[in-house]
Amino acid sequence: MQPFIQFESVSKSFGSMTVIDSLDLTIHKGEFLSLLGPSGSGKTTILMMLAGFERPTRGTITLDGMRIDQLPPHRREMGVVFQNYALFPHMTVAENVAFPLEMKRLPRHEIARKVARALDMVRLGSLKNRRPSQLSGGQQQRVALTRALVFEPRVILMDEPLGALDKQLREHMQLEIRELHKRLGLTIVFVTHDQSEALTMSDRIAVFNAGKIEQIDSPHAIYDTPRTRFVAQFIGETNLIEADVVNVQNGHATIALGADLAAKVRSGPELQAGQKALFSLRPERMRLGAEPAGDNSLGMTITDCIYHGDHMRVQLARGNFTFTARCERLAGDWTVGTQVVVSFDPRDCTVLTS
Amino acid sequence: MFRTAQTFFGLLVVTFLLMPIVAILPLAFTSSVFLTYPIEEYSLRWFVELTTADAWRLSIMNSLIIGLGATLLSTVLGTLAALGLRTKALPFANLLRTMFLLPMVVPAVVLGVGMQMLFVNLGVASTYPGVIIAHAVLCVPFVIVSVSASLQGIDPSVEKAASSLGASPVKVFRRVTLPLALPGIISGAVFAFATSLDEVVITLFVAGPNQRTLARQMFSSIRENISPTVVAAALLLIIGTLCLGGLAALLRWRQERIALRAAP
Numbered sequence: 001m002q003p004f005i006q007f008e009s010v011s012k013s014f015g016s017m018t019v020i021d022s023l024d025l026t027i028h029k030g031e032f033l034s035l036l037g038p039s040g041s042g043k044t045t046i047l048m049m050l051a052g053f054e055r056p057t058r059g060t061i062t063l064d065g066m067r068i069d070q071l072p073p074h075r076r077e078m079g080v081v082f083q084n085y086a087l088f089p090h091m092t093v094a095e096n097v098a099f100p101l102e103m104k105r106l107p108r109h110e111i112a113r114k115v116a117r118a119l120d121m122v123r124l125g126s127l128k129n130r131r132p133s134q135l136s137g138g139q140q141q142r143v144a145l146t147r148a149l150v151f152e153p154r155v156i157l158m159d160e161p162l163g164a165l166d167k168q169l170r171e172h173m174q175l176e177i178r179e180l181h182k183r184l185g186l187t188i189v190f191v192t193h194d195q196s197e198a199l200t201m202s203d204r205i206a207v208f209n210a211g212k213i214e215q216i217d218s219p220h221a222i223y224d225t226p227r228t229r230f231v232a233q234f235i236g237e238t239n240l241i242e243a244d245v246v247n248v249q250n251g252h253a254t255i256a257l258g259a260d261l262a263a264k265v266r267s268g269p270e271l272q273a274g275q276k277a278l279f280s281l282r283p284e285r286m287r288l289g290a291e292p293a294g295d296n297s298l299g300m301t302i303t304d305c306i307y308h309g310d311h312m313r314v315q316l317a318r319g320n321f322t323f324t325a326r327c328e329r330l331a332g333d334w335t336v337g338t339q340v341v342v343s344f345d346p347r348d349c350t351v352l353t354s
Numbered sequence: 355m356f357r358t359a360q361t362f363f364g365l366l367v368v369t370f371l372l373m374p375i376v377a378i379l380p381l382a383f384t385s386s387v388f389l390t391y392p393i394e395e396y397s398l399r400w401f402v403e404l405t406t407a408d409a410w411r412l413s414i415m416n417s418l419i420i421g422l423g424a425t426l427l428s429t430v431l432g433t434l435a436a437l438g439l440r441t442k443a444l445p446f447a448n449l450l451r452t453m454f455l456l457p458m459v460v461p462a463v464v465l466g467v468g469m470q471m472l473f474v475n476l477g478v479a480s481t482y483p484g485v486i487i488a489h490a491v492l493c494v495p496f497v498i499v500s501v502s503a504s505l506q507g508i509d510p511s512v513e514k515a516a517s518s519l520g521a522s523p524v525k526v527f528r529r530v531t532l533p534l535a536l537p538g539i540i541s542g543a544v545f546a547f548a549t550s551l552d553e554v555v556i557t558l559f560v561a562g563p564n565q566r567t568l569a570r571q572m573f574s575s576i577r578e579n580i581s582p583t584v585v586a587a588a589l590l591l592i593i594g595t596l597c598l599g600g601l602a603a604l605l606r607w608r609q610e611r612i613a614l615r616a617a618p
C-alpha cells in the first residue's frame with residue numbers, strides 16, 4: 001500500500017486554543033481508517049481540514065503527492081457524509097444523488113443512468129421521488145452515502161454517520177458500509193467515538209486524545225497491545241495496576257503487582273528491572289478455577305457477581321488489590337466470599353512503561 | 355370562570371380593533387354622496403369614481419409603481435444585507451444589524467424631514483426615484499428580518515455538503531441557499547409592498563403632486579371633501595393587504611415546513 005493522504009506536522013488552533021497539535025498521519029489507498037476518540041478530541045476538525053472546510057494553522061496535507069490544504073472544498077473531490085446527513089431538503093432523493101454529477105457537468109442521460117444504478121445498489125430505487133423528510137433515518141443515511149459515492153470521489157469522509165440510528169439499524173449499516181468498502185475498493189476515513197464500531201469496521205484505527213494520536217494500528221493490535229494508558233482504558237475494559245518490574249529474563253519479566261503478588265508477563269526489549277510500569281489485563285482473559293493452572297495463578301476472593309445475560313462480571317479482591325473478571329458462567333456453588341484461583345497467560349498481559 | 359373572562363376580554367379587544375372597519379366599509383357601497391347611515395340605496399358608483407376620476411386613478415397607478423419599485427429595491431438590498439450579516443467573520447455584525455433595522459423604530463417624521471432635506475440637495479425630491487428610495491428605506495428592515503429568519507433555518511452542513519460534492523460558491527448559492535431562502539425572500543417582498551402601500555408620512559415629505567399615492571390621496575381627500583370614494587379606496591387597500599398578508603402567511607407556513615424537514 002502506498003501513502004495516499006499525508007498529514008505532515010499539521011496543527012490547528014481556534015483563537016488561542018490548539019485543537020490539533022503537530023499531527024502526522026498517513027492514510028493508504030483503499031483502506032478503512034477510523035478516527036476514534038472521546039468527544040472534543042479533534043476528530044471532526046481533522047475531517048474538516050481534509051474536506052477543506054478548515055485550513056490548517058500550520059503544516060501540509062497532500063493527496064496523491066499533491067498539496068491540497070489550500071484547495072477549496074469543491075475542488076478536492078471528497079465525498080463527505082455528515083453527522084446529520086445534510087441532504088438537500090428541497091430536492092428529491094434522485095435530485096440529491098444527481099447533484100454531484102450535475103456539478104461534474106456529465107451529460108443528462110449518463111446522470112440518469114448513474115443515479116438509477118446507484119439507487120438500486122442501496123435498494124432505494126422505489127423511493128427516488130420522495131423528499132428527505134419523507135424518509136426514515138436509515139433511508140436518509142443511505143441516500144447521504146449514495147450521494148457521496150456516486151461521483152466516484154477519491155476519498156469518502158464520514159463523521160459519526162451512524163450516531164443517530166438505533167442499535168439494530170446501526171449494526172446493519174456498519175455491515176453495509178464495510179461491504180461497500182470492500183466491493184468498491186474505497187478509501188474511507190471514518191470518525192466515531194464508538195469503539196466497537198471502530199473495531200468491527202476498520203482496517204486501522206487511530207486513537208485520538210486531546211488532538212494527538214495515541215496509537216494507530218490494526219483493531220487487533222489496538223485491543224491486544226495498547227501502547228498507552230489512555231488506549232488501554234479507552235478501548236474495551238481493562239484492569240490497570242501500577243506495578244514494578246522485578247526482573248527480566250529471556251523474553252519474560254516478573255512484575256510485582258503488590259506486596260505479595262507477582263505476575264509473569266511476556267517482555268519486549270523495552271522492559272528493564274527496577275522500572276515503574278503499568279500492568280493491564282483484560283477481564284475476559286482471566287480464568288477462574290479451583291486449582292492453580294499455568295504461569296500466573298493468584299488466590300483471590302469473590303466480592304461481587306453481576307449478571308449480564310451472556311456473561312458474568314466478577315469482582316475479585318485480595319487485600320486492597322482488586323480485579324474485574326468476565327466469565328461465561330460460574331461453578332454452581334460459588335458465591336460472594338468463595339476463594340478462587342485466578343489464572344492468566346503471560347501473553348495476555350500488557351505492560352506499559354511510559 | 356377565568357377562562358370565560360379571558361374569552362370575553364379577547365372578544366372585546368377584537369371588536370375594538372374591527373369596529374371602525376366594520377362601521378365604515380359598507381358605506382363604500384352607498385349611492386349617496388354623504389358618508390352617513392342608513393344606506394338607502396346600494397351602488398358601485400364610488401368604485402367607478404375611483405377608476406375614472408383622474409386624481410384617484412393616478413394615485414392608484416402611483417401606488418403600484420412606487421410600491422413595486424420600492425419592493426424590488428428593498429428586496430434586493432435586504433436580501434444582500436441578510437446574506438452579508440450571516441458571514442461568520444463579519445466584524446460588528448450586531449451593530450450593523452441594528453443599524454439596518456433602525457428605520458423600523460425611528461419616527462417616520464424624523465426620517466421624512468431628513469430625507470426631504472437630503473433629497474432636495476441631491477435633486478431627487480418630488481421624483482419617482484426619490485419616493486421609491488424613501489419607501490425602500492422603510493421596507494428594507496422587513497426584508498432583512500424575513501430573509502434572516504429563513505437563512506437561519508438552513509443547516510450550514512447542507513451548504514457544506516453541496517460544496518464538498520463539487521459545487522462552487524456561486525453554485526451553492528444558486529442551487530441550495532437561494533431556493534431554501536426563497537420563501538423568506540418572497541414573504542419579505544410581500545411585507546415590503548404592504549409597507550409601501552400604506553405609507554403616508556414620508557410620502558408627505560418627499561413626494562410632489564405627481565407622485566401622490568393612494569394612501570396620500572385618501573389622506574388629503576378626507577380633509578377636503580369627505581366622499582365615499584375614500585371608503586371605497588380603503589376597502590381596496592384592505593382587500594389588497596389581506597391578500598398579501600394571506601400570501602405571506604402561506605409562505606411562512608411553507609418555510610416552517612421546510613425548516614422542519616431540514617432538521618432530521
Ligand SMILES: Nc1ncnc2c1ncn2[C@@H]1O[C@H](COP(=O)(O)OP(=O)(O)O)[C@@H](O)[C@H]1O
Pocket residue numbers: 014019037038039040041042043044045046
Ligand atoms: N469552529 C470552531 N471554533 C472554535 N472551536 C472549535 C471549532 N471547531 C471545533 N472547536 C473546538 O475544537 C475541539 C475539537 O472539536 P472537534 O474536532 O469537533 O472534536 P470531536 O469531533 O472529536 O468531538 C473542541 O474543543 C471544540 O470546542
Ligand SMILES: [Mg+2]
Pocket residue numbers: 043044159
Ligand atoms: Mg465531532
